[in-house]
Amino acid sequence: MTLFPGMFHEAWIAMGANRLRTTLTMLGMIIGVASVVLMVSVVQGAQSTVQESINSLGNNTLVILSGSAMMTGGVRTDTGSAPTLTMADAEAIGELSGIAAYAPIHMGMAQLVYGSLNWNGRIFGATPGYLDVRFWPLVAGENFTESDLRSATRVALIGQTTAENLFAGEDPVGKTLRIGQAPFQILGVLDRKGQSFDGNDQDDVLIVPLTTAQRQIFGTPFQGSVRAILVRIERAELMPQIQTAIVDLLRQRHRLREGQENDFSLRDLAAIAQFATETTRTLSMLLGAIASVSLIVGGIGIMNIMLVSVTERTREIGIRLAIGARKIDVLTQFLMEAILISIAGCVIGLTLGIGGSILLHLSVEIPIVISGSSVIVAFFVAAATGIFFGFYPARKAARLDPIEALRYQ
Amino acid sequence: MLGGDGKIIARDTPVIAIRNLYKDYPTPAGAFPALKGISLTVYPGEFVAVMGPSGSGKSTFMNILGCLDHPTYGDYELNGKLVSSLDEEATARLRRRTLGFVFQGFNLLPRMTLEDNVALPLVYSGVPRERRLAKARRLLEKVGLARYAKSLPSRISGGQQQRVAIARALINRPKLILADEPTGNLDSRTSEKIMALFTKLNRRKGITIVLVTHETDIALHARRQVRFLDGVIVQDAPTRKEEGTQP
Ligand SMILES: Nc1ncnc2c1ncn2[C@@H]1O[C@H](COP(=O)(O)OP(=O)(O)OP(=O)(O)O)[C@@H](O)[C@H]1O
Numbered sequence A: 001m002t003l004f005p006g007m008f009h010e011a012w013i014a015m016g017a018n019r020l021r022t023t024l025t026m027l028g029m030i031i032g033v034a035s036v037v038l039m040v041s042v043v044q045g046a047q048s049t050v051q052e053s054i055n056s057l058g059n060n061t062l063v064i065l066s067g068s069a070m071m072t073g074g075v076r077t078d079t080g081s082a083p084t085l086t087m088a089d090a091e092a093i094g095e096l097s098g099i100a101a102y103a104p105i106h107m108g109m110a111q112l113v114y115g116s117l118n119w120n121g122r123i124f125g126a127t128p129g130y131l132d133v134r135f136w137p138l139v140a141g142e143n144f145t146e147s148d149l150r151s152a153t154r155v156a157l158i159g160q161t162t163a164e165n166l167f168a169g170e171d172p173v174g175k176t177l178r179i180g181q182a183p184f185q186i187l188g189v190l191d192r193k194g195q196s197f198d199g200n201d202q203d204d205v206l207i208v209p210l211t212t213a214q215r216q217i218f219g220t221p222f223q224g225s226v227r228a229i230l231v232r233i234e235r236a237e238l239m240p241q242i243q244t245a246i247v248d249l250l251r252q253r254h255r256l257r258e259g260q261e262n263d264f265s266l267r268d269l270a271a272i273a274q275f276a277t278e279t280t281r282t283l284s285m286l287l288g289a290i291a292s293v294s295l296i297v298g299g300i301g302i303m304n305i306m307l308v309s310v311t312e313r314t315r316e317i318g319i320r321l322a323i324g325a326r327k328i329d330v331l332t333q334f335l336m337e338a339i340l341i342s343i344a345g346c347v348i349g350l351t352l353g354i355g356g357s358i359l360l361h362l363s364v365e366i367p368i369v370i371s372g373s374s375v376i377v378a379f380f381v382a383a384a385t386g387i388f389f390g391f392y393p394a395r396k397a398a399r400l401d402p403i404e405a406l407r408y409q
Numbered sequence B: 001m002l003g004g005d006g007k008i009i010a011r012d013t014p015v016i017a018i019r020n021l022y023k024d025y026p027t028p029a030g031a032f033p034a035l036k037g038i039s040l041t042v043y044p045g046e047f048v049a050v051m052g053p054s055g056s057g058k059s060t061f062m063n064i065l066g067c068l069d070h071p072t073y074g075d076y077e078l079n080g081k082l083v084s085s086l087d088e089e090a091t092a093r094l095r096r097r098t099l100g101f102v103f104q105g106f107n108l109l110p111r112m113t114l115e116d117n118v119a120l121p122l123v124y125s126g127v128p129r130e131r132r133l134a135k136a137r138r139l140l141e142k143v144g145l146a147r148y149a150k151s152l153p154s155r156i157s158g159g160q161q162q163r164v165a166i167a168r169a170l171i172n173r174p175k176l177i178l179a180d181e182p183t184g185n186l187d188s189r190t191s192e193k194i195m196a197l198f199t200k201l202n203r204r205k206g207i208t209i210v211l212v213t214h215e216t217d218i219a220l221h222a223r224r225q226v227r228f229l230d231g232v233i234v235q236d237a238p239t240r241k242e243e244g245t246q247p
């Protein structure tokens, strides 16, 4: 017979009797668990962002950006010099074998106006095939057509963020908004896409026919030039050879001599995504290791204080043994104390960790994911730590000789 | 066999039956014999005072009686059971059910209320808290300390603490109370009160008591006196009334 409820109560009283010490003992566990929860939620947040953008991109997608890698300097493709890619380049790439779909795009920012509302949003000039390349469905209305593209009509597809900011709950389909003075009719509403790798909100977008963007919005100096070409290939294995083929084709078309730098750059988004995934995985393992070290440190703290406590309470243990406690009862009591301290520390740590994650999310807008499984794991790890590090002191208490213990001052 | 009050009570099983008991303590200088062939039989209802000079082995003997220590040699039967044949579980149960301890230093747990202190042995019998505390309060009432039930031990005097300790020893209705110098830390007036309580428990409830004391006055409350010297019993006799009149 183990006297579980009785020993639980004894342990509870002992914890309450020395609150300051109990709190200090918990501190290691609190910090350990809080940091585990915080790290896990941030890392999982990062992971889910990466996963989302992989999904939002579609696999096997390649982006060709206008301008050299130096000039584009990372992702800021929507500003800068005149574009070097053309519609004709896009069509030529489309002729290559292994290309499933392609979509030339021209992008920039513009002031959008609907009624009294203003929104400085991102504009994409694209072909009707763009949505297909991006696996981007419409939730309402319909896509524009090839004939819209040919005649550069003023029609548009609207992203969720842009729609929220301009239409505030109204159904945008069929409505007319203005870019500068020019009216544009909304044909369709895009599905929500979420964040991209670089943290851009992909739903902050208005998609118009490419020709409309070139002639009426941005006024491109070279007729038919585009800032980027999105390419989807048929199979992932083809990626290296298609990249080479595209580079060769474009160098030839742009009449670049041997040794001259490319006036365009290629990005294999799938590879970037993969890299990002691997990076976050490594990061999460590293952080996990650091966090578990802090849990172990917390556990050692508990063991340390429990040992002190056993020594201090030697006489108490002697009394308990004399009046009829068995060794197992003393063991249970001290073990229970260690477990209670760990679990209480764990609960406080969880609260702080989750609170901290939410605070971080609200203040710096870091994406976070609080998973129930990590909470449960943290709880059981804490209990296990309590048992593991509480066992030695508890056994020490149980093994005391009652006579020696009673004589202890 | 003569009982403490001179009646023949040989029919009863002795509470304590000890035959030829030895206890050696290991010391750096070799084994130190603290008890050298003790034999003693105590029948139910007796009140025995154990006396003797310091270092004569009284506490060593009491520890063995209380199943807190094992003899090096010799048999000890407690309430008809051979203690050396029992396992840890059974000796713990004996200490809990058959024995009650009263110590010189009271040995209450300082951070527990008096009612929790008194109820403590019941924790190990698995009695639910409400019943434990109800019983503890009844006992505190009997020793006249009911109003301190929720106080901590540090709030009451030594004599009161010892009464609480006696209440604790009584909570499992023991057959035998073992008290090692229970009045050693108390003044003579308080000691008298404590001894009156022991006497009452012995007379009214028939609880067997073995009590160590240095003081002759205290020993007079017992009905039988056993004197230790250098680990052997040198005298074992009923208390004679005229001793009480001596100065
Ligand atoms: N753990 C031990 N190790 C070695 N020797 C011990 C131990 N405990 C007691 N002794 C010795 O055994 C002898 C008997 O000790 P015990 O405590 O039984 O005496 P006592 O009669 O209770 O004395 P007092 O009246 O001072 O309490 C003493 O000489 C003591 O030094």
Ligand SMILES: [Mg+2]
Binding pocket: B058, B059, B060, B180
């Ligand atoms: Mg002694």
